[in-house]
Amino acid sequence: MKKISLMGCPNVGKSVVFSRLTGVSVISSNYPGTTVDFTKGTTAIGGKKFELIDVPGTYSLEPTSKAEEVAQTMLQEGDIVIDVIDATHLERNLYLTLEILGRKKPTIVALNLWDETKHVGIDIDVDKLEKLLDVPIVPTCAITGEGIKELTSKLRDARQSKAIEPMSEEERWLKVGEIVSEVQVVHHRHHTIWERIADTTVKPVTGIPIAILVILLTFLFIIGIGNLIIEYLMDPIFYNYYGPWIVGVVNSFSPDGLLHDILIGKSTIESLEFTQSLGLLTTGLYVPFSMVLPFVITFYFMLSLLEDVGYLPRLAVLVDTGLHKLGLHGSAIVPTILGFGCNVPGTLATRVLETEKQRFMAATLMAITVPCMAQSAMIFGILGRYGVKWIFIVYSTLFVLYIxxxxxxxxxxxxxxxELLLEVPPYRKPDPSTLLKKTWTKAYGFLAEAVPFVILGVFIVNLLYVSGVISVLSTVFSPVLTTLLGLPEGAIVALIMGFLRKDIAIGMLLPLGMSPQQLTIACIILTTYFPCIASFIVLLRELGIRDMLKAAGLMITVSLTVGIIMRLILIGI
Amino acid sequence: MMGNQLRDVNPDGKVVPLTTLFPGEKAKIVALGHGIRGQRHFRTMGLMEGKTVEIIATQPARGPVVINVEGTQIAIGWGIARHILIQKI
Structure with a gap:
C-alpha cells in the first residue's frame, strides 16, 4: 500500500482534510499544534488503497520542536505528499512548500481555506502558481468539503517539481517573495468592528476581566448543567428503572451469597444503594454513567467551544506573564486545560512546548496538581454535599501547589x-454539528475506557475485601494514614484503587464514613500522590524512565507533605 | 540577509526594539535579532524585514506583545520582541 503524507503548517486545516479523505473523525481545533501525535488512516482513491498519514503541522522541516522532528521523519517515509496550504497566508506557507518540493517527492498542493481569501480580500492566480511550482494545485475548503473530490481525482497527477530545486534558506525566502508578488494581490481593507472587539480580549485591561468571566462561566456551566443531567436524567434512570430491574434479575438466580454481593452488593429493591454497595452492576455502572459522564459531557462541550471559537491562544497570551515566572510560557495553558479533561491527552499536548525542561515541568505539574474530569466529578459529588467550601479548599490547595x-x-x-511565540488565530464561528460530534467522541472515549476499568476496579476491591488483604494492608499503612494524615486506615483501599482509576478511588472513600475534613485531605492526596495507570503509561513514554522516577519521587514527597500540612490545618494534632 | 528589503528603511528614522511601541502604533521591521529560536522561526510566522506591524496589545510586567502582520496576529514574548528592531511609521 502506498503511503500519502499530509503535510502543512499548523492550523491550516490539515486534520479536516484528513477526515474528509478517510472518513475518520479527527479532532481539529482553532489553535496551532492540535496534532502533536500523528494519525494514520486508509483511503481508497480510484480503486486503489492508500495509507494516509496526518503529519503534525510545522512551519519548516528544520526541526525546532518535537512535532517538527516527527514531520521530518514522516516526509521521508511517504510516497506521495499532499501539501496543505492556508491560502490566506500564502507567503509563510510557501516556505514549507518549497522545502517539500526541494525534497523531490511527488507532491500535490491543496490550497485550503480558499473561500476565506475572498472575505479577507486576497486574489491568488492559481494557474500561475501551478506553473511556477510545477505541481498540481487544487483550491479546497475542507470544512465544507469543497474541492476534496478534485483533490483525490488529481492525486495521480502528483509529481516531482522540476521548477523547484533544493536551495539555501536565503534563496528560498527570496523565491517565496518572488512567487508571492507574481501570483497574489492583496486588497487593502480596514479593521472591521468585530476585529476591534476581538482585540479587547487580548488587551490586559479588558482581557483579564473577560478571561475571569469566561473561566467562571465555563465552570458554572460544567457544574450546573452536569448536575441537572444527573438530577433529571441519570438518577431517575438508575433509581426508578435500572436499579429495581437489576436487583430483581440478580435476586432471581442468586438471592444472597458471594455472587449476589459481588454483582449488586447489599442493594435491595426497597433500599437501592449505588455509591456504597460496591457491586459490579450497581457501583460499577453508577459511578461512570451517573456520577462522572454528565460532567465529562459538559466539560468537553465547553472545551470544544472555547477551542473552536479560538479563545485559548488569547488565554495563553494573558497568562503568559504568570507562567513565565514559573519557567513555562503561555502555551502551557493549553495542555493544562486539556489535563482537566483527562491527563492522557494533556500530557501528549505538552509536546507543543519547545524544550525538554518545559515539557518535563508541564507534564509533572499536571500529574501532581491537575485532577481529570472523572476525578473532579467525584470530588464535586462527594464533597459538594458538605458545601462548596470544601471543594474550594481542594482546588485552591492544588493551585497553590502548582505555583x-x-x-x-x-x-x-x-x-x-x-519565550512565547504563538499565532493568535482569528475568532471563528463554531459549527454546531462539529461541536456536538467532538463532545460525543470524547464522551464515548471516556465511557469506552472508564466502564471496563471501573468494573475491574470494583471487582478487585471485592477480592481485596473477601481475601482479607485489605485488613492486612490497613494495619501496615495505619501509621502513615492514621497517625500522619488523620485518615481512617480503611482509606488504603482508595489509595490502591487510585493507581487504577481516580474516580473509583474517590468513590471508595464514601463507605468509610469520613468527616468533610478527612474527605478533603483524602481528595488532595488522591490527586497528587500518583497518576492513574493510563496517565502513568503516557507519562513514562513521554518522560523516559529516569525523569519518570524523578517525577514520581516528587509526587510522593509533595503528597505526603501537603497531606500532613492539611491535616494540621483542618483537623489539628 | 534580505538586503534588498532594507532599501525601504528610512535612513533618518530611529531604529528601536519592538518592545518600545504602544498599542495602536505602527512600525516597519528593520532587523530580526538572533532571538532564541532564530530568524527562521520569525520568518515562517510571517515576521520579515520590511513588513509593517501594528501593535495590538502589550501586557504588563514585561509580558508578551501582540502584533498584527498583514492580517495575522502573533503573540511574541518580551524577551524575543526586544530583539526585533523596528522603525516607527
Whole structure:
C-alpha cells in the first residue's frame, strides 16, 4: 500500500482534510499544534488503497520542536505528499512548500481555506502558481468539503517539481517573495468592528476581566448543567428503572451469597444503594454513567467551544506573564486545560512546548496538581454535599501547589525556558454539528475506557475485601494514614484503587464514613500522590524512565507533605 | 540577509526594539535579532524585514506583545520582541 503524507503548517486545516479523505473523525481545533501525535488512516482513491498519514503541522522541516522532528521523519517515509496550504497566508506557507518540493517527492498542493481569501480580500492566480511550482494545485475548503473530490481525482497527477530545486534558506525566502508578488494581490481593507472587539480580549485591561468571566462561566456551566443531567436524567434512570430491574434479575438466580454481593452488593429493591454497595452492576455502572459522564459531557462541550471559537491562544497570551515566572510560557495553558479533561491527552499536548525542561515541568505539574474530569466529578459529588467550601479548599490547595512546585522546578531543572511565540488565530464561528460530534467522541472515549476499568476496579476491591488483604494492608499503612494524615486506615483501599482509576478511588472513600475534613485531605492526596495507570503509561513514554522516577519521587514527597500540612490545618494534632 | 528589503528603511528614522511601541502604533521591521529560536522561526510566522506591524496589545510586567502582520496576529514574548528592531511609521 502506498503511503500519502499530509503535510502543512499548523492550523491550516490539515486534520479536516484528513477526515474528509478517510472518513475518520479527527479532532481539529482553532489553535496551532492540535496534532502533536500523528494519525494514520486508509483511503481508497480510484480503486486503489492508500495509507494516509496526518503529519503534525510545522512551519519548516528544520526541526525546532518535537512535532517538527516527527514531520521530518514522516516526509521521508511517504510516497506521495499532499501539501496543505492556508491560502490566506500564502507567503509563510510557501516556505514549507518549497522545502517539500526541494525534497523531490511527488507532491500535490491543496490550497485550503480558499473561500476565506475572498472575505479577507486576497486574489491568488492559481494557474500561475501551478506553473511556477510545477505541481498540481487544487483550491479546497475542507470544512465544507469543497474541492476534496478534485483533490483525490488529481492525486495521480502528483509529481516531482522540476521548477523547484533544493536551495539555501536565503534563496528560498527570496523565491517565496518572488512567487508571492507574481501570483497574489492583496486588497487593502480596514479593521472591521468585530476585529476591534476581538482585540479587547487580548488587551490586559479588558482581557483579564473577560478571561475571569469566561473561566467562571465555563465552570458554572460544567457544574450546573452536569448536575441537572444527573438530577433529571441519570438518577431517575438508575433509581426508578435500572436499579429495581437489576436487583430483581440478580435476586432471581442468586438471592444472597458471594455472587449476589459481588454483582449488586447489599442493594435491595426497597433500599437501592449505588455509591456504597460496591457491586459490579450497581457501583460499577453508577459511578461512570451517573456520577462522572454528565460532567465529562459538559466539560468537553465547553472545551470544544472555547477551542473552536479560538479563545485559548488569547488565554495563553494573558497568562503568559504568570507562567513565565514559573519557567513555562503561555502555551502551557493549553495542555493544562486539556489535563482537566483527562491527563492522557494533556500530557501528549505538552509536546507543543519547545524544550525538554518545559515539557518535563508541564507534564509533572499536571500529574501532581491537575485532577481529570472523572476525578473532579467525584470530588464535586462527594464533597459538594458538605458545601462548596470544601471543594474550594481542594482546588485552591492544588493551585497553590502548582505555583510552589513550578517555582521549585524552575530552579532545580536544568535547561532552557524559551519565550512565547504563538499565532493568535482569528475568532471563528463554531459549527454546531462539529461541536456536538467532538463532545460525543470524547464522551464515548471516556465511557469506552472508564466502564471496563471501573468494573475491574470494583471487582478487585471485592477480592481485596473477601481475601482479607485489605485488613492486612490497613494495619501496615495505619501509621502513615492514621497517625500522619488523620485518615481512617480503611482509606488504603482508595489509595490502591487510585493507581487504577481516580474516580473509583474517590468513590471508595464514601463507605468509610469520613468527616468533610478527612474527605478533603483524602481528595488532595488522591490527586497528587500518583497518576492513574493510563496517565502513568503516557507519562513514562513521554518522560523516559529516569525523569519518570524523578517525577514520581516528587509526587510522593509533595503528597505526603501537603497531606500532613492539611491535616494540621483542618483537623489539628 | 534580505538586503534588498532594507532599501525601504528610512535612513533618518530611529531604529528601536519592538518592545518600545504602544498599542495602536505602527512600525516597519528593520532587523530580526538572533532571538532564541532564530530568524527562521520569525520568518515562517510571517515576521520579515520590511513588513509593517501594528501593535495590538502589550501586557504588563514585561509580558508578551501582540502584533498584527498583514492580517495575522502573533503573540511574541518580551524577551524575543526586544530583539526585533523596528522603525516607527
Amino acid at each position: 510552589i512546585i513550578g517555582l521549585f522546578l524552575k530552579k532545580i531543572v536544568r535547561g532552557e525556558s524559551p
